[in-house]
Amino acid sequence: MVDNQTYRVDDGIMSNHRFNEPFGLLRRELNQRYYPHNNEQNIWQFLNTTNREVQNLFLKDKNKALVLFNNRDYEHNSEDNFIDLSGIDCMNFTMNTGNIIGYLKKGEYSIKISSRFGDNFLKYIISDADGFLEVENYGGSNKEEGYEWLLIYLWKTKIKKAYRLGLPKKYISKKERLNKVRGNIDVVDYFSHGHQRGAYQCDYREHSYNNEANRLIASTFLKIGNHEFLQDSTLLKNAFYTATDGQKINRRDLYRVKHFTNPFYKEYNEVIDLSKLILKDELSDFGEQSENSAFFFDVSMLFEYFVRKLLKRGGYILESKFENRINIATGGHSYRRKLEPDIFFNHNGKGFLFDVKYKSFDFIYGVSREDLFQLHTYIGQYSNNIEIKACGFIYPISESKWKKSGFKTNDCFIKDSISVMNKEIEFYVLFIKVPENNSEEYSIQFSRENEEFLNKINLITE
Numbered sequence: 001m002v003d004n005q006t007y008r009v010d011d012g013i014m015s016n017h018r019f020n021e022p023f024g025l026l027r028r029e030l031n032q033r034y035y036p037h038n039n040e041q042n043i044w045q046f047l048n049t050t051n052r053e054v055q056n057l058f059l060k061d062k063n064k065a066l067v068l069f070n071n072r073d074y075e076h077n078s079e080d081n082f083i084d085l086s087g088i089d090c091m092n093f094t095m096n097t098g099n100i101i102g103y104l105k106k107g108e109y110s111i112k113i114s115s116r117f118g119d120n121f122l123k124y125i126i127s128d129a130d131g132f133l134e135v136e137n138y139g140g141s142n143k144e145e146g147y148e149w150l151l152i153y154l155w156k157t158k159i160k161k162a163y164r165l166g167l168p169k170k171y172i173s174k175k176e177r178l179n180k181v182r183g184n185i186d187v188v189d190y191f192s193h194g195h196q197r198g199a200y201q202c203d204y205r206e207h208s209y210n211n212e213a214n215r216l217i218a219s220t221f222l223k224i225g226n227h228e229f230l231q232d233s234t235l236l237k238n239a240f241y242t243a244t245d246g247q248k249i250n251r252r253d254l255y256r257v258k259h260f261t262n263p264f265y266k267e268y269n270e271v272i273d274l275s276k277l278i279l280k281d282e283l284s285d286f287g288e289q290s291e292n293s294a295f296f297f298d299v300s301m302l303f304e305y306f307v308r309k310l311l312k313r314g315g316y317i318l319e320s321k322f323e324n325r326i327n328i329a330t331g332g333h334s335y336r337r338k339l340e341p342d343i344f345f346n347h348n349g350k351g352f353l354f355d356v357k358y359k360s361f362d363f364i365y366g367v368s369r370e371d372l373f374q375l376h377t378y379i380g381q382y383s384n385n386i387e388i389k390a391c392g393f394i395y396p397i398s399e400s401k402w403k404k405s406g407f408k409t410n411d412c413f414i415k416d417s418i419s420v421m422n423k424e425i426e427f428y429v430l431f432i433k434v435p436e437n438n439s440e441e442y443s444i445q446f447s448r449e450n451e452e453f454l455n456k457i458n459l460i461t462e
Helices: 040-065 119-129 148-165 187-193 212-224 234-243 267-279 299-313 369-382 399-404 442-460
Strands: 006-010 013-015 083-089 092-097 100-106 109-113 170-178 200-208 292-298 326-329 336-339 343-347 350-356 388-398 413-420 423-434
Touching: 040 083, 040 092, 040 100, 040 109, 119 148, 119 299, 119 442, 148 212, 148 234, 148 267, 148 292, 187 200, 212 234, 212 267, 292 299, 299 343, 299 350, 299 442, 326 369, 336 369, 350 369, 369 388, 369 413, 388 399, 399 423, 423 442
Parallel strands: 350 388, 388 423
Antiparallel strands: 006 013, 006 092, 083 092, 100 109, 100 292, 170 200, 326 336, 343 350, 413 423
C-alpha cells in the first residue's frame, strides 16, 4: 500500500483508484485448513490491534515514535496515523493512509505503507537535502521486506555529511607513569612509592579518536557494513575501525552514548541517534530477528525540509519556524496557539507565505477547507507587520497525474487571488513535478523539475 490513499474492501473485493481494476482477496474454502493467509479472524484482529496500538504509541509521544528527518528544526504536528481503519471484518472494511510511511510486523502478519512516488523519490530528497546526491540507480531495496533500508540510507547520508568535519575527537581520562608531569600527580602514590625511576603517576585528559561515539558508529558499520547501500563507503568504514582499534562496547553502553557538546561536531549527533535505532534488536531486515518490529517515517516533514533547502539554495532567506513565532489568543488559561507557516520570507520588503503539503491535491475541489482557513489565519496575522504579496501551497505531483489534470503541461502551477481586508493577494498552488519511479536518469529529470520550480518562485517574487 502507499500513502494518502483510501482502500475499500467490499465482500472480499479490494478497490483503489491506483489499481487498474479491483481484485479479490483470498478466502478460506470450505473444509480447507487454516493458514496465516486465509485465517480471516486473525487477519482482522491484526489490522485492528495494529490500528489501536500505533495510535496509542503516537498519542504518547509522536516525536519519539517516528523516525524524524530533522528534529532540530521541526516538531511533529500532523494528526495523521499510520492507518485509519473502519469496517466489520477483513472482507468488508475501509482503510485510509496518510503522510506516514513505514512497516509494522507482528507475528505472522505485516503491513507496509510506501511512498506513492516510489523509493527513488525518497532516496533523492533525503540525499539532496543533505548535500549528497547519489549515483543514478545506485543500490536498491528489492530484497528487503520492511523499511529499514530507508533508515540505513538516511544514516549513510548523515554520516557522509558529518565526516567532512573529520573523525570526532573527545577528551578521555588517562592514568600513566610519565617522565614529565602531565595533568595531576597522584600524591598518595608519590609519597608511598617515591619518585620511582624518574616517573610520576599522572592523571590527565587528552583528545582521542577512540571514544564512545566512534565506537558506536564502528559497531553500526560492523552490523550493516555489507549492505548494498554501503558498498561505496569502505574507506569511511575503515576509518572508524582504525580509530577505535577494533574495540567493542556492550550493547547497553552503546545505547547510553551521549551527544557531542562541542558545536563543531553537532552534525554527528544525528548519526548517534540513527546508529542507536539501527543497533536495536527488533530490526526485521538485518541482524537479529524478532517477532515484532516497526518503523514509521513522516514523509511530510521530509518533503518540507527538502523544499526549504531548495529555496535556500535559490538564495531566499527563510524565517525559522522556531524564531519570531506569532502567538494568538485561544481563550484558554495562559495558553496561546503558535502560528507556524512552513515557508515565510521577506523579499524586497514584501512577504511571501506558503504551506508545504505532501498530501494528494484534489483537482476538483482544490485545497482542503481546513488548509485554506489556516492560510487565511497566517495572512491575517503576518499582514500586521508586512505587506503580503503572494501566498499559497506547494505540493509534489507525479508527471502522469499532472498530465491528467487538464492544466497546461509546461506550467506546473495554478494562479488565482484572494482578498483579505480589501487587499488583493496573489494566490498560487505550486507543484514540484516528480518523475515516474522507473524513469531512466531519474536524478537528472528531478533536478530539472526542481529548477523549474525555483524559476517559478523567482517570477512570483519579481
